[in-house]
Amino acid sequence: MHEMGIVSGILSSAVDAAEKEGASKINDVRISVGVLTEIQDFALQFAWESLSPGTIAEGAELVATFVSPVSKCSQCDTEFEHDRFEIVCPNCGNFVCEQIKGRELTIDSIDID
Numbered sequence: 001m002h003e004m005g006i007v008s009g010i011l012s013s014a015v016d017a018a019e020k021e022g023a024s025k026i027n028d029v030r031i032s033v034g035v036l037t038e039i040q041d042f043a044l045q046f047a048w049e050s051l052s053p054g055t056i057a058e059g060a061e062l063v064a065t066f067v068s069p070v071s072k073c074s075q076c077d078t079e080f081e082h083d084r085f086e087i088v089c090p091n092c093g094n095f096v097c098e099q100i101k102g103r104e105l106t107i108d109s110i111d112i113d
């Protein structure tokens, strides 16, 4: 389950950032997850519950916002949301599109005490 490694990275980044701020506790960590990463929320939560105890993030909530895929058409520059499988420009029907959202995995904010 690759979520373990991902959450481990998120956790250590969050703990590093919080400790630099002199925090003694993390209350919640908010992340954005692109749908195309195939990461599942339950797996994130499971990994978080497994890894955060014993750190200053123990008891903190991991809040994931899932980001729909967005592509940009190479012909007409239209940007459009789509599902995981069908990527066709709604304006001109072109299939050659550049993925601009949907694969991200970023920490948006960390709430600390």
Ligand SMILES: [Zn+2]
Binding pocket: 073, 074, 075, 076, 077, 078, 089, 090, 091, 092, 093, 094
């Ligand atoms: Zn187009």
